[in-house]
Amino acid sequence: MATLSIAVGMARTLLNDDVGNKWPDALLIPKAQVAHRQLQSELALSSIPVTKEQTTTLTVTAGAVNLGLSQPTDMIEPIELKERDVGASDDSWVPMSEVQFLPSIVKDTTLVYWAWYAQKVNFVGATTNRQVFLRYLKTLTVPTAMGDDLGFPMAENFIGPQIAYIATGDVRFGDAAQTALSNLIRTHVKGMQGMPRRRLPYRFRGLRRVG
Numbered sequence: 001m002a003t004l005s006i007a008v009g010m011a012r013t014l015l016n017d018d019v020g021n022k023w024p025d026a027l028l029i030p031k032a033q034v035a036h037r038q039l040q041s042e043l044a045l046s047s048i049p050v051t052k053e054q055t056t057t058l059t060v061t062a063g064a065v066n067l068g069l070s071q072p073t074d075m076i077e078p079i080e081l082k083e084r085d086v087g088a089s090d091d092s093w094v095p096m097s098e099v100q101f102l103p104s105i106v107k108d109t110t111l112v113y114w115a116w117y118a119q120k121v122n123f124v125g126a127t128t129n130r131q132v133f134l135r136y137l138k139t140l141t142v143p144t145a146m147g148d149d150l151g152f153p154m155a156e157n158f159i160g161p162q163i164a165y166i167a168t169g170d171v172r173f174g175d176a177a178q179t180a181l182s183n184l185i186r187t188h189v190k191g192m193q194g195m196p197r198r199r200l201p202y203r204f205r206g207l208r209r210v211g
Helices: 004-014 025-045 156-168 171-192
Strands: 052-054 058-060 075-085 113-117 120-122 130-138
Touching: 004 025, 004 156, 025 156, 025 171, 075 113, 156 171
Parallel strands: none
Antiparallel strands: 052 130, 058 130, 075 130, 113 120
């Protein structure tokens, strides 16, 4: 298990401060959290499986135009929705159609369409209660304590040098972090070759420290 303490320890070694006299935990943990969020963005862009999640069966009440409180709080972006009659069998799921903007149509007994905007999964609404199933890209839990899991195998190989880069602005650390990131992505994408992947519309560019 890759923990925050391992990544911070790697950063201290790169900074020639293994004891932590110059770079104590209180200074490095916030930088580690920045690096962790940067890593999450890159993992999501490549649709790495650790960023994928699916819900249990959710109920959309008649007339509802979004998921309301049922929408996952860790969702970055939805991937796919299916719907069925309330209480129907598991082989009754019907794929819903994603649209950029919801059509101006009269509500029917099924939802049919969904659109992602204003950070919500939106519907025209249905005249009956519906059950939906959602697959989505999710965020990982940002570590706060030294024993916390980073949530991704070998994540410390990127986060360690990236902490050092954020702390000092030394491009050698930044280059080491970029190399580690490339290797991580390649390793985990290797088994996904030929599979369709949905990419996010905006690519994060914040791997290098500003200022």
